[in-house]
Amino acid sequence: MFPMINIGPLAIQAAGFILLLSLFLGFYLTGKFSTNLGTHAEAIENGVLIGVIAGILGARLGFMLKNPSLLLNNPLNLLSLTPSMLDRSFGPLIGILAIIILAQKKHLPLWPTLDTMTPLFLLLYMGVHLANYANGNAYGTPTGLPWGISLWNATRHPVQVYAFLLGAALLLGLLIHTKMLKTTGFMRSGVLFNAAMAGIAMITLFTRAFTAEKRLLGRFDVYQLSAFALLLGALTLLYKRAYPDKQRISAIISMGSNVEPQVKFSQAEKILSEQFRIRRRSSIYQTEDVNQRPGVQPFLNRVLEIETALSFPELVTQLKAIEKQLGRIQGEKTRVALDLDILTYGDDVFFRADHHIPSPDLLKYRYLVMPLAEMSPDFRHPANGISIQEILYKITDQAQIIRINEVENGIKG
Amino acid sequence: MNKKSFISVAITLALICLVWIILTPIFFPNTQADAVGTAPHRGFYAPVFSLNTPQGEAHSLSSYQDRPVLIFFWASHCSICKSVMPGLEAVYQDYAQQGFEILAINTTNQDHLSAAEAYFQSQGYTFTMLVDQDGSVSDQYQIHAVPTSVIVNPDGKISDLIIGSGISEGFLRAHLDTLFTKGGQ
Structure with missing residues (x-):
């Protein structure tokens, strides 16, 4: 038991301190993960902060609505700066609602955003249980086991510690799997979040058995039943995210060339249309070499949206084969027969040393953004939700670009 | 997989x-x-004690059975205590007739009795001040900081244990309203 931490004359309640610490640590990890994955770190951090504030205000408002006489008696009660008069169900509801509204306003993509926030959720879960341990809440049933703790007249299961440690193990698993939040491999968006939720549900379901104060529904504990529902939901979503209907995946690829580009483009498109369904294509744009190397011919570029049943690594291999077939020489940077790059793959966000989807070039080069803005004016970045117009507005690349032909921007092939 | x-x-x-x-x-x-024992924690029976007022009058928790009681641990050097006590007095004025009692236990082993008494009288508080001379009741309630407020329901069980400024007038009023009007806990 360590309910107070004394720092000189300051006495801080350990439980509150632990919760703040877990929020802070979770914030740090989520920020780091967000930067690596390319999700909207700023919007996510602001969203969580605003959600916390809205949650506290909502909790106070809920308490006042349930006790209207207080408000009539003294309206200033609404703004009273005490950590009480908070309604525990209304508060979180308002907080979550605020976060959802903010996320919608910023067009944050659901699964990559939730994946990014997974370390925060896990740390908060751990923090809540450690805080309960610190103030003796949610204590365990009596036990004769040697690691039982003496609390409230009995030797009890340190059930809060069980939940904390299992939560820590889950976080450790996440850190190992993502190589310290540096990569997600080819794991599809949403898999990480739903796997973590399934883990949290199982930990809760397991540890609640050792909790003394149960909320019973018939013979069963309400928390265990809710955890079971959460587990079923998380496993279903996990399955849907991990094994999607492959036929439907649409990918945006870019095509570039500065050696007989018109010829290479028509040859490439012919091969592509034999292997994939081409949904849309942009006009062709001419641009100077972005690195301004002397003697390098200008490039032609265009983007296409294709529909594929191939997995991401298979698609990479396939496109490389087409590049080679049309005379691309590996390592040759100034004379490029044909360059085919994957810009987006469905709504997925992959981060690996050699592949980063959506391609980071999408936020860098005008020769990709301009054709994409023409082909899909309502495009939004799958990781951070930023619109193509905003990307175009923010881009710093000033290379000269000329649209050199018009094609029908419609469904072909 | x-x-x-x-x-x-x-x-x-x-x-x-x-x-x-x-x-x-x-x-x-x-x-x-399991939770029918006595312990200074929500859901358990409040530990019983008997203490004297500064005037030497003995008060025992067991004599307040079937009445809601706020046990309020405080010290005269504690500014948060002094900031919430006027609110407690206001609630006491409104609910004493319905049986509500406040036992304001001064943690005298960490205070000066004369200073505490002088403060209490100067504010004209009408609820009961008790003197925990050797800190034994504070120990019994595992008090780590003042103010600590223990709200005991008429059944003798602790319904809330609040450390710090969380014991506000509004919170207490809402609690007592629920208790008296709905007869619930």
């Missing part, structure tokens, strides 16, 4: 969890009954 092995792993996990839920009431039968 391929699709098929995922499905079998998922179904196995769900089944194990279901079995665990069903076994829980068998392994841990009706543990609610």
